[in-house]
Amino acid sequence: MGKHKRKKDEDVPIEKFGDGLVAKNRRARFDYELGDRIEAGLSLRGSEVKVLRENKADISEAWCKVERGEAFICGMNIPELQGTPWGHEAKRPRKLLLHQHEIAQLSRAIERQGMTVVATRLYFRGGHAKVEIALAKGKKTIDKRQTVKAREADREARAAIERHHRG
DSSP states (O other): OOOOOOOOOHHHHOOOOOOEEEEOHHHHHEEEEEEEEEEEEEEEOHHHHHHHTTTTOOOTTTHHHHHHHHTEEEEEEEETTOOOOOOOOOTOEEEEEEOOHHHHHHHHHHTTSSSEEEEEEEETTTEEEEEEEEEEOOOOOOHHHHHHHHHHHHHHHHHHHHHHHHH
């Protein structure tokens, strides 16, 4: 009897204990126009994983760089684990686990198009820590104001519709 190949998604169970969102970068959507998104694995130490399991991380200042064919995430804050003689640096650069073609895509966008790469979400999937990164272009102050105006107009419209349906 021949072996059946399993699809990649079947190798890792979708829901494992402890899976879920750890941190979200709310400022990213406000400060940048977000483009393509890529899911990347993280190369972490044991103490870092333990802190992430407690949902104690900050990615609001996290960005990515490409050096010598490898991608790193910088500015991500994973606080030190209290009460341990060894641990980790809170804001050290951490290696991203990506395919070569994804690293090449990031590198091209950064060098040629002047884009930046920001972290948007940090989560566990299948027991592994993952980070969602997005190619981003910075917004100007006037664009940010327009975003706020559009959000407020949308909120007012929804409230008016809701009042109309109730009344």
